[in-house]
Amino acid sequence: MPIHHVDVDPVGAAFIDRRLAELYPETPVPLDHRDAYTLLVAVLLSAQSTDKGVNALTPTLFAKYKTPEDWAQVPQEVLEPQIRATGFFRNKASTLQSLGLKLCDRNEAMAMLQREHGRLGNGSMIPFLRRTQPYANGFSDVAEQ
Numbered sequence: 711m712p713i714h715h716v717d718v719d720p721v722g723a724a725f726i727d728r729r730l731a732e733l734y735p736e737t738p739v740p741l742d743h744r745d746a747y748t749l750l751v752a753v754l755l756s757a758q759s760t761d762k763g764v765n766a767l768t769p770t771l772f773a774k775y776k777t778p779e780d781w782a783q784v785p786q787e788v789l790e791p792q793i794r795a796t797g798f799f800r801n802k803a804s805t806l807q808s809l810g811l812k813l814c815d816r817n818e819a820m821a822m823l824q825r826e827h828g829r830l831g832n833g834s835m836i837p838f839l840r841r842t843q844p845y846a847n848g849f850s851d852v853a854e855q
Contacts, residue, residue: 740761740765741753741756741761741764741765741768742764742765742768742769743768744772747778747813748768748772750809751768751771751772751781751806751809752764752765752768754802754805754806754809755767755768755793755796755802755806756796757796757797757798757802758796758797758798759795759796759797763795763796764796766795767792767793767795767796770792771792771793778809778810778813778814779810779814780810781806781807781809781810782807782810782811782813782814783810784807786800786803786804786807789803789806789807790803793806
């Protein structure tokens, strides 16, 4: 499937951004979360479910599974009954487990690079990270050569 690029008028985009900020200065997130990762989990659980239903489950889930590693290690058959009320629980359990695994792999890869090449802060790894970023995001087929 080809990727289509859309030309965006920066002036028009800035106007829309300002106008939305005026109309909705503080847009509340209806899903309970404590950080970006738990928000992502809540959003994944909310597909074909209500925010209220997801919010009823997430306190217990977030108490049990605090890190991507926790989500990666929980067996799918253990997670499925815990999220059954959200619907499509088999797919969601698989997705949450895969997400945890991917983030663990990426964190491990970053730790390995830091051990082998020193701190990333010195800029020596920036070219490498730019080349591998599409892979880390799961878009290996669109990586630039």
